Amino acid sequence: MDRYAVAGNPVEHSQSPWIHAAFAEQTGQQLDYGRLLCPLDGFTATLKQFANEGGRGCSVTVPFKFEAFELAARRSERALLAGAANTLRFDDEGWFADNTDGVGLLRDIERNAGRPLAGQRILLIGAGGASAGVLGPLLAARPAELVLANRSVDKAHALVASHAAWAAQYEVNLRAAALDACGRGFDVVVNATAASLAGAGIPVPAEVLAPGALALDMMYGPKAQPFLDWAAAHGAEGRDGLGMLVEQAGEAFQVWRGVRPQTATVLAALRARLG
Numbered sequence: 001m002d003r004y005a006v007a008g009n010p011v012e013h014s015q016s017p018w019i020h021a022a023f024a025e026q027t028g029q030q031l032d033y034g035r036l037l038c039p040l041d042g043f044t045a046t047l048k049q050f051a052n053e054g055g056r057g058c059s060v061t062v063p064f065k066f067e068a069f070e071l072a073a074r075r076s077e078r079a080l081l082a083g084a085a086n087t088l089r090f091d092d093e094g095w096f097a098d099n100t101d102g103v104g105l106l107r108d109i110e111r112n113a114g115r116p117l118a119g120q121r122i123l124l125i126g127a128g129g130a131s132a133g134v135l136g137p138l139l140a141a142r143p144a145e146l147v148l149a150n151r152s153v154d155k156a157h158a159l160v161a162s163h164a165a166w167a168a169q170y171e172v173n174l175r176a177a178a179l180d181a182c183g184r185g186f187d188v189v190v191n192a193t194a195a196s197l198a199g200a201g202i203p204v205p206a207e208v209l210a211p212g213a214l215a216l217d218m219m220y221g222p223k224a225q226p227f228l229d230w231a232a233a234h235g236a237e238g239r240d241g242l243g244m245l246v247e248q249a250g251e252a253f254q255v256w257r258g259v260r261p262q263t264a265t266v267l268a269a270l271r272a273r274l275g
Ligand code: ATR
Pocket: 062, 125, 126, 127, 128, 129, 130, 131, 150, 151, 152, 155, 192, 193, 194, 195, 198, 200, 203
């Protein structure tokens, strides 16, 4: 049976095995999807061994998305733009790297949350791998403005510079900012930082939220709760990262199997499962 896995460190709490098992059952695909805990200095070695043992591809999570991108022989356009990969397919002619995080986030915001992004003002917080993965697809949704705010402003400037041509192509006003000076009244605020992991609280002032704004944290479960509480306390609609997780997985499933699973029922079942 074809084997897949989520590769990262840590991986024990990943919901990806459950999600892909649900997709496989729904589409009648025969596959086995597990977890691959990779030592911090042993990502490549762990993946090569997995491929030798029948692995056909993997999802890549923290902290290996940049390394996965470097490792591949071929890369999709969206992976090239991000400089990071969350999906690897072990093709015979060389490993293929893709990045489905951006399209996953976009589908969750536009379709699941019902918020078309065209003409909107977006604040994206963070300039690590998570932000890099979604910035290009967010720009392609043609918002009026996208501000990229980060604690280390130089990293935000670097990401803005590497996406400047895309921003121009889609006529988006793209700029970098410091966390305490990113502006106010955004329609959509996306938290792509690890601040909640570090227990550091909300990285931006509440003035960034327009009344009724969508405030999405890429985390889910208890880690997302402080951000969701903050959103609710300031008149915004909070949303966790579970929808993005399921949507990026659906896109990865298609990259591997050539079949698109239905995501809505799987997201609803996952929410029920996690309580
Ligand atoms: P990922 O791949 O998940 O994006 P990362 O590359 O380590 O992980 O990036 C983490 C992001 O969270 C960065 O934007 C980081 O800010 P810096 O670039 O300044 O390090 C941000 N971050 C982490 N801890 C934070 C905190 N306590 N407050 C604000 N931002 C934080």
